[in-house]
Amino acid sequence: MSYPFDYEDEAADESFGAPDIGRQNVLARFIEKVRYVWSNAEAVLPQIEILLGEDQPFGKGVLAGIVYSIQSRPEAIGQHLLRFPTKAVLLVADELLLMDDAAIDRVLIHEACHLGYPRHTKEFFTLCRQLGGAVTSHDAKENNIQVQQKVGARYQTIKTFPSDEEAQAIAWARLQMSQNPGRYRLSM
Numbered sequence: 001m002s003y004p005f006d007y008e009d010e011a012a013d014e015s016f017g018a019p020d021i022g023r024q025n026v027l028a029r030f031i032e033k034v035r036y037v038w039s040n041a042e043a044v045l046p047q048i049e050i051l052l053g054e055d056q057p058f059g060k061g062v063l064a065g066i067v068y069s070i071q072s073r074p075e076a077i078g079q080h081l082l083r084f085p086t087k088a089v090l091l092v093a094d095e096l097l098l099m100d101d102a103a104i105d106r107v108l109i110h111e112a113c114h115l116g117y118p119r120h121t122k123e124f125f126t127l128c129r130q131l132g133g134a135v136t137s138h139d140a141k142e143n144n145i146q147v148q149q150k151v152g153a154r155y156q157t158i159k160t161f162p163s164d165e166e167a168q169a170i171a172w173a174r175l176q177m178s179q180n181p182g183r184y185r186l187s188m
């Protein structure tokens, strides 16, 4: 997946003072995913107020995040202790809005799992994987390794590889470098 470089300028032009339809849609889909995750986890979902935050998620390259404080006591579900917040705020990165629907869903499933498991524990990853959630932010992207070449001032993606084919991506990039010297990098 590639991202337009001038996205921020476009967004600034078009959405000044207007409601952010993209983010509102993501919030609606997140609420669907919360129901999907927790009904499949066979957990009784308490009433949670889910709001949309205005900030970008914390951290570089982070596509989405939820912010909440835990006031409720942990609840035993099967063998697990779940901690559901009473109020959660979803943060959506600009970058997420540019992704395709399937990728957005994988990211939102990951965030929905965090409502019961705040940390990246083994139980969190088991549930997230089972339900098709992104396990890292990179999993959400269709092609995880991009070979990029510097053209003028910018790097352009010239070929993509699945995340488990790093060795092949490196070999391919080296071949390009030998045939056409220049600056290359892998974006993962």
Ligand SMILES: [Zn+2]
Residues within 6 Å of the ligand: 110, 114, 120
């Ligand atoms: Zn996470």
